[in-house]
Amino acid sequence: GQQLNQSPQSMFIQEGEDVSMNCTSSSIFNTWLWYKQDPGEGPVLLIALYKAGELTSNGRLTAQFGITRKDSFLNISASIPSDVGIYFCAGVPFLTSGTYKYIFGTGTRLKVLA
Amino acid sequence: NAGVTQTPKFQVLKTGQSMTLQCAQDMNHNSMYWYRQDPGMGLRLIYYSASEGTTDKGEVPNGYNVSRLNKREFSLRLESAAPSQTSVYFCASRDGAGARGYTFGSGTRLTVV
Numbered sequence: 001g002q003q004l005n006q007s008p009q010s011m012f013i014q015e016g017e018d019v020s021m022n023c024t025s026s027s028i029f030n031t032w033l034w035y036k037q038d039p040g041e042g043p044v045l046l047i048a049l050y051k052a053g054e055l056t057s058n059g060r061l062t063a064q065f066g067i068t069r070k071d072s073f074l075n076i077s078a079s080i081p082s083d084v085g086i087y088f089c090a091g092v093p094f095l096t097s098g099t100y101k102y103i104f105g106t107g108t109r110l111k112v113l114a
Numbered sequence: 115n116a117g118v119t120q121t122p123k124f125q126v127l128k129t130g131q132s133m134t135l136q137c138a139q140d141m142n143h144n145s146m147y148w149y150r151q152d153p154g155m156g157l158r159l160i161y162y163s164a165s166e167g168t169t170d171k172g173e174v175p176n177g178y179n180v181s182r183l184n185k186r187e188f189s190l191r192l193e194s195a196a197p198s199q200t201s202v203y204f205c206a207s208r209d210g211a212g213a214r215g216y217t218f219g220s221g222t223r224l225t226v227v
Binding site for chain 2: 003004006033035040041042043044045048088090100101102103104105106107
């Protein structure tokens with residue numbers, strides 16, 4: 001099945017640093033979503049993007065819908081210990097947009113060192 | 115609190131046993147989904163239900179069946195569990211209005227020995 005390539009797979013950063021991660025696809029997507037998963041919990045929606053070029057913020061988080069519609073980026077500014085977790089991108093492929101069957105990336109595991 | 119409730123949270127099965135994972139949402143959402151999460155694989159769609167009375171296969175449906183009992187409930191059944199079905203299972207629901215994200219339950223961790 002179709003997959004989203006998410007990078008990096010994992011990262012260790014110092015508290016206060018900025019974080020960047022991205023997600024790429026071989027095909028066009030209509031919608032990009034970013035989720036965070038805490039240990040033992042289900043993913044929680046952080047940001048949703050609906051238009052190519054769209055830039056949306058949620059507190060210290062900023063995400064962008066790539067111009068080519070094949071990628072998306074998530075930035076976290078001034079990281080804090082509670083940012084630790086797994087970040088997933090998800091998207092709706094253009095060809096299946098009516099079904100809203102989201103495809104998920106493999107995740108970026110973030111660890112913040114105090 | 116409103117949301118998606120999954121039961122049980124943990125389960126150990128022997129190979130060949132059957133069980134049903136339960137999911138209920140109280141947000142009046144039309145669409146419901148079952149995903150499995152495996153290390154390094156992300157979340158993969160097993161089955162989904164676009165609305166009450168309809169179900170359809172996702173990416174990895176083999177070995178599973180589903181029932182959309184009513185608008186609130188969407189169950190996942192393993193008829194004859196196999197070790198390859200060891201995973202964390204997530205149920206999710208979505209408001210039918212537009213391309214919005216899912217609301218996920220907290221998951222069921224299933225081990226098949």
